[in-house]
Amino acid sequence: MSSEIQKILTTDGIPLEESLRKAEKKNKLKAFLLVCPLLLFLIITYVFPIGDMLFRSVDDRMVTNMLPKTYKAMENWDGKDLPDENVFEAFYLDYKKLVEEKTFGKLATQLNYEKNGFKSILKKLKRKMKKFEEGDYKEQIMSVHKRWANVEYWRALKRRAPAYSYSKYLKGIDMYEDENGKIVQVPEDRRVHKILWVRTVEVAFFVTVLCFLMAYPIAHLLATLPMKYSNLLMICVLLPFWTSLLVRTASWMILLQQQGIVNDFFVWIGLVSDDNRPEMMYNKTGTYVAMTQILLPFMVLPLYSVMKTISPSLMRAGKSLGGTPFIAFWKIYFPLTIPGIGAGCLLVFILAIGYYITPALVGGASGTLISNQIAFHMKSTLDWSFASAMGLMLLAGVLAIYWVYNKLVGVDNIKLG
Amino acid sequence: MSKNSQFVRFDKVDKSYDGKVLVVKDLNLDISEGEFITMLGPSGSGKTTCLMMLAGFETPTNGEIYLDNNPISNIPPHKRGIGMVFQNYALFPHMTVYENLAFPLRVRKVSKGDIDKKVDKALSMVSLTGFENRMPGQLSGGQQQRVAVARALVFDPAVVLMDEPLGALDKNLRESMQYEIKHIHESIGVTVVYVTHDQGEALTMSNRIAVFNDGKVQQLSSPDKLYEEPVNSFVAEFIGENNRFAGQVTEITKDKCKVKLNEGSEILANPITVKSNGEKTIVSLRPERALINSKEKMENNFKGKIEEVIYHGDHTRVRLDLLGNKDFILKVPNSSANMEIKLGNQINVSWNSFDARALDPK
Ligand SMILES: Nc1ncnc2c1ncn2[C@@H]1O[C@H](COP(=O)(O)OP(=O)(O)OP(=O)(O)O)[C@@H](O)[C@H]1O
Numbered sequence A: 001m002s003s004e005i006q007k008i009l010t011t012d013g014i015p016l017e018e019s020l021r022k023a024e025k026k027n028k029l030k031a032f033l034l035v036c037p038l039l040l041f042l043i044i045t046y047v048f049p050i051g052d053m054l055f056r057s058v059d060d061r062m063v064t065n066m067l068p069k070t071y072k073a074m075e076n077w078d079g080k081d082l083p084d085e086n087v088f089e090a091f092y093l094d095y096k097k098l099v100e101e102k103t104f105g106k107l108a109t110q111l112n113y114e115k116n117g118f119k120s121i122l123k124k125l126k127r128k129m130k131k132f133e134e135g136d137y138k139e140q141i142m143s144v145h146k147r148w149a150n151v152e153y154w155r156a157l158k159r160r161a162p163a164y165s166y167s168k169y170l171k172g173i174d175m176y177e178d179e180n181g182k183i184v185q186v187p188e189d190r191r192v193h194k195i196l197w198v199r200t201v202e203v204a205f206f207v208t209v210l211c212f213l214m215a216y217p218i219a220h221l222l223a224t225l226p227m228k229y230s231n232l233l234m235i236c237v238l239l240p241f242w243t244s245l246l247v248r249t250a251s252w253m254i255l256l257q258q259q260g261i262v263n264d265f266f267v268w269i270g271l272v273s274d275d276n277r278p279e280m281m282y283n284k285t286g287t288y289v290a291m292t293q294i295l296l297p298f299m300v301l302p303l304y305s306v307m308k309t310i311s312p313s314l315m316r317a318g319k320s321l322g323g324t325p326f327i328a329f330w331k332i333y334f335p336l337t338i339p340g341i342g343a344g345c346l347l348v349f350i351l352a353i354g355y356y357i358t359p360a361l362v363g364g365a366s367g368t369l370i371s372n373q374i375a376f377h378m379k380s381t382l383d384w385s386f387a388s389a390m391g392l393m394l395l396a397g398v399l400a401i402y403w404v405y406n407k408l409v410g411v412d413n414i415k416l417g
Numbered sequence B: 001m002s003k004n005s006q007f008v009r010f011d012k013v014d015k016s017y018d019g020k021v022l023v024v025k026d027l028n029l030d031i032s033e034g035e036f037i038t039m040l041g042p043s044g045s046g047k048t049t050c051l052m053m054l055a056g057f058e059t060p061t062n063g064e065i066y067l068d069n070n071p072i073s074n075i076p077p078h079k080r081g082i083g084m085v086f087q088n089y090a091l092f093p094h095m096t097v098y099e100n101l102a103f104p105l106r107v108r109k110v111s112k113g114d115i116d117k118k119v120d121k122a123l124s125m126v127s128l129t130g131f132e133n134r135m136p137g138q139l140s141g142g143q144q145q146r147v148a149v150a151r152a153l154v155f156d157p158a159v160v161l162m163d164e165p166l167g168a169l170d171k172n173l174r175e176s177m178q179y180e181i182k183h184i185h186e187s188i189g190v191t192v193v194y195v196t197h198d199q200g201e202a203l204t205m206s207n208r209i210a211v212f213n214d215g216k217v218q219q220l221s222s223p224d225k226l227y228e229e230p231v232n233s234f235v236a237e238f239i240g241e242n243n244r245f246a247g248q249v250t251e252i253t254k255d256k257c258k259v260k261l262n263e264g265s266e267i268l269a270n271p272i273t274v275k276s277n278g279e280k281t282i283v284s285l286r287p288e289r290a291l292i293n294s295k296e297k298m299e300n301n302f303k304g305k306i307e308e309v310i311y312h313g314d315h316t317r318v319r320l321d322l323l324g325n326k327d328f329i330l331k332v333p334n335s336s337a338n339m340e341i342k343l344g345n346q347i348n349v350s351w352n353s354f355d356a357r358a359l360d361p362k
């Protein structure tokens, strides 16, 4: 139908659409140039690092590249019995090269991640290798240490063959791929990550709830109080933003430690006895208290900005129509604040789930979160690919929450201010 | 059933927000059952404050308000049974029109069937049938307004308060809404307390009008009396158009007084607030009470020079320079007899002493 409609022409005889496009092209270019710096900034600081993280988390080429001949020879090994002589020979040649290049240490570290005990036998092999004679490497290697005759170690070696692997992700949720390629849980006593994940979600959830319970009345007061009082209150709410996070956390440590002010007070009023002071620091309690305080403004501000827009005459209308103050609040005021609640909860939850400094300082052993584990692997074990994998899992979790939230409440309903 | 003439009673009510200024002073006001009473007055004169006290959102600083002879100061707002139309509509934005109207019925635990019936009736009353499922945001200003009116009436309150309910509407919609509200009032006999800035609206709709100024009721009377017989110069000035002469009383009897104007001449007037010789006064005269070239013999007769002529369709407004008042307005019906109204002409203007009201000088 539309093709039958005559093309509208400008007074110069150029089709209108075309001339419009021309006119807008310039504007579009201008707009693009204006956002260019930001776009570049985002790409450099956000897209690249995350892309790099994603790559690192699956990248397993290091071992693959170190043992090229071995893996080539292993291709037709079925993994049931010990490999043939040619595999041993290839391994010997690869390893010899590594020893010459002095990079064999890395291999030892990597293989040790895969199976404990690799490090020592590799070291031993390095020492004994100098006296190796040509031919029959299988016998010679196996005689270095009895583990070399254990097929488990060769299977572990083969598992590192693929250039890319998702094993780090499995490790993040306490699983691994066993000898038969089945995905199974690690032994009970070594399941550390699952506890951390659960604890992280739990802490984030309860911190969100606590923040909400405290922020709602504050925000309401802020929105309804006369200007001069509300400004003062607003400053009190924002004060935490103006002091360093470390200072605030440290002050919580002073307050909550066993010989701290809060405990002194409890003893003074006789709530607890002096020799039985509760531990409120270096456990989950400390994490809860400090994080709630630190994240409170992120809940107050969205709530406040939404409440500010609710006309007081709505509550009055509700009451004049016969609703008790409670009904007026529950049926009128509360539903209107839902966008603010959604925004605040999402914000606090997402911030809490990736929180790092506070749990690290006040959390102790039972109060640390997944982000502390990530930091540990980045700084101490230097297993960056594992840290990346966990970081990405965290990111995916946040995106999933966002998606669920969008389904339930609708992102358009969010109001940040 | 006889109607209670003191259905709502403000008894010596004072109100101050800050403890320094009284925004309502010694308010005494009786409103009878089924009456349509309008509060009219300039901005900040305390009208909304009065409604808020009646509805229960402000407490009187002093005095008491009675509803059907019961003091209501101690009854919380939601138990007063007073419907209110707020200046800004105050429709609940997250509820449909139906839910908005059903709200007061639901909190009163009315059964579902009855709610449906009453909502239907209320919506047809404001001719909005079929809009049940719209959200308030999807309605035009006038429609929202009508929903607000319907919501204030749907639970059969004894009193309905309307605070400038038509303030935001265009002239046509405003007029048709005025008619509708008036019609609703007449058909269900509810007591209405209405606030407006628009004196035309007040004059056409009300049984009685209370003119507020400075926290006080200046005059409380029917629309015609208010217009024809203002009791002080504020009311005379505030309601309708008005020609004023400032002067001093030189002679006074029971129903006539002589006033010497500041520029020298003397006019005869009707003494309303003035009591004795020598008092300062402002004489107020409605434009339509002064005639040009009248055949009748009238007590006041003066010549004035035409300064401006404004054509208004059915009549012409003429501005004269008369007795030192350069803004003397006349309304002349447009008929062929008045052809001599030309800029600069001198014409004869006359009026009766009864229509020239000698009021307080302010
Ligand atoms: N909450 C309040 N706190 C302090 N002063 C107030 C408050 N509400 C009103 N006032 C003051 O009280 C006076 C009367 O206000 P009110 O709202 O009753 O006027 P109004 O007659 O309704 O005016 P308008 O026609 O402009 O609506 C005004 O001077 C106003 O500044």
Ligand SMILES: [Mg+2]
Pocket (backbone or CB within 6 Å): B047, B048, B049, B163
């Ligand atoms: Mg008002």
